Amino acid sequence: MLKPIFEYTKGMLRVETNFCPGCTHGISHRLITETLDEMGKLGEAIGCGPIGCAVMAHKFMNVDMCECAHGRAPAVASGVKRVHPDNLVFTYQGDGDLASIGTAEIIHAAARGECFSTFFVNNAIYGMTGGQMAPTTLPGQRSTTSQTGRDTGKSGFPIRVCELLSTLDGAVYVERVALNSPAGVAKAKKAVRRAFDVQEKKLGFSFVEFVSACPTNWGLSPVAAVDFIKEKMLPYYPPGVFKSPQ
Amino acid sequence: MARFLVRIDENACKGCELCRNFCPKKLITVSAHINDKGYSPAEISREEECIGCMSCALMCPDGAISIYEEVSE
Ligand SMILES: Cc1ncc(C[n+]2csc(CCOP(=O)(O)OP(=O)(O)O)c2C)c(N)n1
Ligand code: SF4
Ligand code: SF4
Numbered sequence: 411m412l413k414p415i416f417e418y419t420k421g422m423l424r425v426e427t428n429f430c431p432g433c434t435h436g437i438s439h440r441l442i443t444e445t446l447d448e449m450g451k452l453g454e455a456i457g458c459g460p461i462g463c464a465v466m467a468h469k470f471m472n473v474d475m476c477e478c479a480h481g482r483a484p485a486v487a488s489g490v491k492r493v494h495p496d497n498l499v500f501t502y503q504g505d506g507d508l509a510s511i512g513t514a515e516i517i518h519a520a521a522r523g524e525c526f527s528t529f530f531v532n533n534a535i536y537g538m539t540g541g542q543m544a545p546t547t548l549p550g551q552r553s554t555t556s557q558t559g560r561d562t563g564k565s566g567f568p569i570r571v572c573e574l575l576s577t578l579d580g581a582v583y584v585e586r587v588a589l590n591s592p593a594g595v596a597k598a599k600k601a602v603r604r605a606f607d608v609q610e611k612k613l614g615f616s617f618v619e620f621v622s623a624c625p626t627n628w629g630l631s632p633v634a635a636v637d638f639i640k641e642k643m644l645p646y647y648p649p650g651v652f653k654s655p656q
Numbered sequence: 657m658a659r660f661l662v663r664i665d666e667n668a669c670k671g672c673e674l675c676r677n678f679c680p681k682k683l684i685t686v687s688a689h690i691n692d693k694g695y696s697p698a699e700i701s702r703e704e705e706c707i708g709c710m711s712c713a714l715m716c717p718d719g720a721i722s723i724y725e726e727v728s729e
Contacts, residue, residue, distance in 0.1 A: 412661065413727050416710045418719035429717060431695065432672030436717025592678055592711040625672075632672040 419444035421452055423472050428463070432632020434589040434622040435464055438531055441595070442500065443471050445602045455498040456490050458483040458526075462504035463537040463624075481512020484519035487526040498606055499526040505546040506536040509569050513545075516575070523580025523614040527605040530571060530617065533624040534643060541627030545569045548646055553627070568646060572619050576652035582614035584652040588621040590639035594649075604654075613655050621647050659726040660706040664698050668720040671695030675712035675721060681705050684712055 418424075421443025429435045446455045452473055459467040461480035468475035478486045483501035491499040508516050508530050516528065535553055536542040543553040543560060546568050550559040560568075576584045583605055587598035598620060605616035621643050623635035630638055662683070664675075669691060675698050676684040683705055684698050691697045698720070700706070706723075713721040 411727050411729055412724040414722065415660065415708055415725050416713040416721070416723040418722065422719055426668075426693070427718065431670035432674055433717055436719070437715070440717075440719060592709070592714040595714045632674050633677045636674065636677075 419447050421447040421472050423470055425470060427470050428466055430626040432623065432625045432635060433463070434533070434620070435531060437589050437595055438502075438529060438598070438620045438622065439464075439467065439470055441599045441602050442502070442529055443473065445599060445606060446473060446498065449498075449603075449606060451498050451606075455500065456494065458487040458490065458499070458501040460501070460503040460507040461538075462507050464502055464504060464531065465538065467502055481507050481510070482515055483507070484512065484515040484524070484528065487528075488519050488522070488524045491524060491526045495525070495612075498609055500606075501526065501528045503528065503530055504537065505530070505532045505534065505544045506539075509545040509571055516571075517578070520575045520578045520581040520615045520617065523582070525609055525612050525614060527609050527616040527618070529602070529605075530619040531622045532571070532619050532647065533622040534568075535624050535627045537624045537627055541624075546571075548642060551642070552629075570647060572617065572652045575617055580615050581617060581653060582655050583608040583616040585617070585654075586619040586621065586647060586649045586652070588639055588644055588649050589623070590621070590636040590644075597649075608655060619647070621649065658708060659704065660708040661724045661726065662700040662703055662706055662712070663722045663724070664700060665720045665722075666697035666699075667692045668718050669695060669697035670718050671697055672717065673698070674715040674717070678711040678715050680709060680711060681707060
């Protein structure tokens with residue numbers, strides 16, 4: 411007899427995603443929907459999707475979703491959660507979406523202690539639009555708008571979103587995880603579960619940052635891209651729990 | 657010894673090789689042929705050496721890998 415050890419979750423619809431080969435958006439999508447499935451909440455979760463490469467998340471995740479204007483998912487999720495306080499509500503956002511055009515929305519949703527969960531994909535670049543510099547692009551990192559590498563004298567410094575949000579009293583659970591190894595992915599899954607548990611207990615705003623890869627716009631193979639996470643991203647964006655309810 | 661089966665849905669595979677990179681036993685290879693999407697899909701070799709660690713499946717962004725354990729009734 412064959413006992414399944416690992417099967418693709420029914421939280422993901424069986425369709426081809428628009429993601430490039432080796433893009434970790436596929437992993438973060440799975441972690442969220444697999445967790446919702448394990449919690450028996452696929453039917454009642456409500457996602458708020460971003461603009462960016464994950465703009466089609468509602469076609470891939472087997473949950474109800476709203477598509478939000480660029481960066482505004484936390485505002486939409488605040489409204490959805492207030493109207494549906496007993497449903498699990500989450501946003502899924504890239505770094506251009508969340509840390510650039512949507513900076514105000516995420517900070518004020520966290521400050522208000524809105525009781526939803528945000529999943530933040532930090533791939534240090536604008537993926538969908540062709541690899542422009544993001545607020546999270548590393549010092550010296552090349553992008554199509556920083557062709558000789560990000561010059562901090564001209565473009566300033568990358569924003570560490572977990573550190574920033576954890577200063578806000580409304581944010582009760584803040585963790586950064588990295589999708590660059592099987593152990594990192596296993597840890598990320600636990601973080602997703604904790605975020606939803608905090609939300610279920612109505613403790614406040616919960617936030618998980620996935621340090622992610624964009625092989626295409628980094629100009630690296632998928633395997634070299636996960637090495638880049640370890641060698642270049644993690645020293646600037648250290649994984650860890652920044653805040654957790656007692 | 658537990659025996660594991662690794663099933664790779666070759667038409668879901670985008671040939672990223674993350675599974676190949678992370679298999680601690682180096683059991684995943686890249687096929688010589690091209691799948692429906694135009695990628696060279698991953699293939700399992702020496703399946704009997706699989707330890708069921710799930711590293712490949714955890715890293716697959718496209719849900720192409722399933723793993724089963726053979727158990728007697
Ligand atoms: C109001 C508005 N401004 C700009 C854009 C163009 N735009 C589309 S996606 C994107 C950035 C996406 O980057 P990110 O959020 O990092 O997500 P990724 O694609 O890397 O996953 C931008 C600027 C837009 N769609 N709408
Ligand atoms: S451009 Fe980057 S973020 Fe967008 S799908 Fe491709 S690898 Fe993923
Ligand atoms: S990780 Fe998945 S998509 Fe990538 S080569 Fe392996 S089976 Fe194919």
